[in-house]
Amino acid sequence: MAFGPHLLLATLEGLVTSAVLALMALGLSLVFGVMRVVNVAHGEFYMLGAVLAWAVASAFGGHPAIGFLAALVIAPLVVGAVALVADRLVLKRLDYNPEATIVATIGLLYIIQQAALTFYGADARPVQAPFNYRISLPWFGYSGYKLAVIGASVALLLTTWLVLSRTRVGLMMRATQYDSETAQAFGIPVGRVYAGVFAVGAMLAAIAAVLIVPTSQAHYLMGRDPLLLSFIVVIIGGLGSLRGTVVAALLIGVSDGIISMFFSPTLAKIIATLVVAMVLVFRPQGLFGTSAR
Amino acid sequence: MADALTISGLDCFYGETQVLFGLGLTLRQGEVHCLLGRNGAGKTTTLKAIMGLVSARTGSVRLGDIELTGLPPHEVPKAGVAYVPQGRRLFAEMTVAENIEIGLMTRQRGKDVREAVLDIFPVLRERLRQRSGTLSGGEQQQLAMARALCLEPRVLLLDEPTEGLMPSMIAKIRQSVASLRERGVSTILVEQRVEAVLSVADRVSFIENGRVRETVGVDRLREDPDIVKRYVGVS
Numbered sequence: 408m409a410f411g412p413h414l415l416l417a418t419l420e421g422l423v424t425s426a427v428l429a430l431m432a433l434g435l436s437l438v439f440g441v442m443r444v445v446n447v448a449h450g451e452f453y454m455l456g457a458v459l460a461w462a463v464a465s466a467f468g469g470h471p472a473i474g475f476l477a478a479l480v481i482a483p484l485v486v487g488a489v490a491l492v493a494d495r496l497v498l499k500r501l502d503y504n505p506e507a508t509i510v511a512t513i514g515l516l517y518i519i520q521q522a523a524l525t526f527y528g529a530d531a532r533p534v535q536a537p538f539n540y541r542i543s544l545p546w547f548g549y550s551g552y553k554l555a556v557i558g559a560s561v562a563l564l565l566t567t568w569l570v571l572s573r574t575r576v577g578l579m580m581r582a583t584q585y586d587s588e589t590a591q592a593f594g595i596p597v598g599r600v601y602a603g604v605f606a607v608g609a610m611l612a613a614i615a616a617v618l619i620v621p622t623s624q625a626h627y628l629m630g631r632d633p634l635l636l637s638f639i640v641v642i643i644g645g646l647g648s649l650r651g652t653v654v655a656a657l658l659i660g661v662s663d664g665i666i667s668m669f670f671s672p673t674l675a676k677i678i679a680t681l682v683v684a685m686v687l688v689f690r691p692q693g694l695f696g697t698s699a700r
Numbered sequence: 701m702a703d704a705l706t707i708s709g710l711d712c713f714y715g716e717t718q719v720l721f722g723l724g725l726t727l728r729q730g731e732v733h734c735l736l737g738r739n740g741a742g743k744t745t746t747l748k749a750i751m752g753l754v755s756a757r758t759g760s761v762r763l764g765d766i767e768l769t770g771l772p773p774h775e776v777p778k779a780g781v782a783y784v785p786q787g788r789r790l791f792a793e794m795t796v797a798e799n800i801e802i803g804l805m806t807r808q809r810g811k812d813v814r815e816a817v818l819d820i821f822p823v824l825r826e827r828l829r830q831r832s833g834t835l836s837g838g839e840q841q842q843l844a845m846a847r848a849l850c851l852e853p854r855v856l857l858l859d860e861p862t863e864g865l866m867p868s869m870i871a872k873i874r875q876s877v878a879s880l881r882e883r884g885v886s887t888i889l890v891e892q893r894v895e896a897v898l899s900v901a902d903r904v905s906f907i908e909n910g911r912v913r914e915t916v917g918v919d920r921l922r923e924d925p926d927i928v929k930r931y932v933g934v935s
Contacts, residue, residue, distance in 0.1 A: 575805075582791055582802050589789045591773040592751050593847070594806035598772075 412546030421664020423553045426560030427619045429656035432640035434611035440647020441584045441604045443505050447512040450634030451519035456482045456613025457625035458527050464534045472537035479617050483610040490609030494602045523627040536621035556618045639683050645696020702729045704886035705855050710759035712749045719745050720910040732887045734897045737907035743890045747857045751783050752776045778806045782853035786860045788844040792833030799832050803850030817846045838869030856887045874900050906931035
């Protein structure tokens with residue numbers, strides 16, 4: 408394949424990675440931005456989403472689209488419920504203390520991971536894509552489903568932006584993010600906002616997993632790499648910044664796709680980590696973040 | 701006059717450090733009650749304790765028949781208490797309109813209230829789409845007051861509202877406080893400027909080491925300036 412088409416293919420693959428990464432990192436970023444909680448268990452919510460997608464899709468017979476669509480609804484709801492329970496039972500009791508919640512979410516990581524190993528097993532299992540349409544380009548054919556993943560991610564990101572910027576719930580979330588004490592003084596139930604944000608953050612990770620699992624496989628250890636990449640994205644983009652998260656996810660995803668294809672995946676990770684180091688040294692608040700209050 | 705707010709035996713702590721020691725205070729209906737005291741005396745903590753932002757270990761804060769201690773902090777404004785914190789604490793990244801919208805969170809008929817508040821502070825009407833962090837100090841203070849008035853409070857808590865403002869703006873803020881009194885709003889005002897206290901307050905409580913040492917009418921303050929020297933160190 409000539410260089411041009413090769414580059415196009417790498418860019419498309421990178422965009423798929425970016426789409427999933429943006430959704431997952433957005434969940435992590437929202438949780439940190441609003442609650443000041445570094446959720447180390449975020450990757451496990453992603454893994455749980457994929458595992459549940461397999462379970463739900465397997466339970467439904469007939470056309471793969473039925474099982475997939477059911478998974479797209481049920482898996483995020485179940486993961487959101489798990490996050491809500493974790494918030495009420497653990498994070499709230501720790502008064503959302505930033506240091507204590509890091510340790511607590513590490514614990515949560517192992518609980519979810521080991522529960523998945525116990526009940527789901529160590530095997531990687533596939534989920535069928537809802538459709539298998541290939542788009543024929545002059546140089547190569549490309550998965551229509553992967554393009555649909557990009558479209559779905561863009562739609563979800565836009566929806567999140569609209570909710571945050573145009574709705575009453577979004578206003579409550581932003582007020583809590585900027586100054587939770589003052590928010591309470593104006594009748595905003597900060598505890599409920601925290602619980603909602605933690606659940607929504609986990610659901611975004613679960614949706615990302617359901618979307619990507621037909622192109623990969625569900626496995627109980629699949630949360631590790633996306634967690635690392637999500638942290639890279641939110642550090643580069645700026646914790647709590649939606650715009651920064653999207654831009655950083657595009658940067659990391661597309662560069663990962665291109666460098667992996669032309670050089671090696673390891674080099675892509677080295678460069679991403681180097682970029683994080685540079686950002687931490689020269690702009691610790693991230694490209695689009697604001698300085699700590 | 702009936703009492704709008706009654707505080708009795710209030711003990712508050714930051715961690716293990718006690719900052720209020722059995723503090724007691726009565727705010728009468730429609731009065732402007734000023735808290736004077738040195739830095740760290742417990743004035744701001746008193747306001748935060750009323751709002752439930754600092755929880756009381758013992759004691760009581762009653763708004764009419766409603767006991768405020770023990771309520772979650774977000775229920776206190778719904779009961780009818782509004783708070784303008786020191787330094788304004790606006791949501792600086794948000795627009796003026798959004799800050800006002802936050803003040804209206806607990807209101808059902810928000811549009812009428814919003815219009816009424818913007819009539820009091822007309823300069824804000826011209827700046828609705830402007831980011832509140834870019835307003836001048838005086839405009840920010842007006843926005844902080846407007847946001848609080850959106851709650852249609854029975855009791856208003858003002859923490860150093862004239863801090864860092866130029867004289868014309870201080871006069872405007874004083875005028876707003878006086879007009880709120882005419883509308884029956886009871887106000888607790890934390891203030892450092894004695895002349896501001898004399899111009900607007902009905903009674904003054906001196907706070908020292910987390911206790912109310914003395915409460916006097918503003919006339920007494922005029923007659924006996926030494927009382928200010930005793931508790932605040934300046935006159």
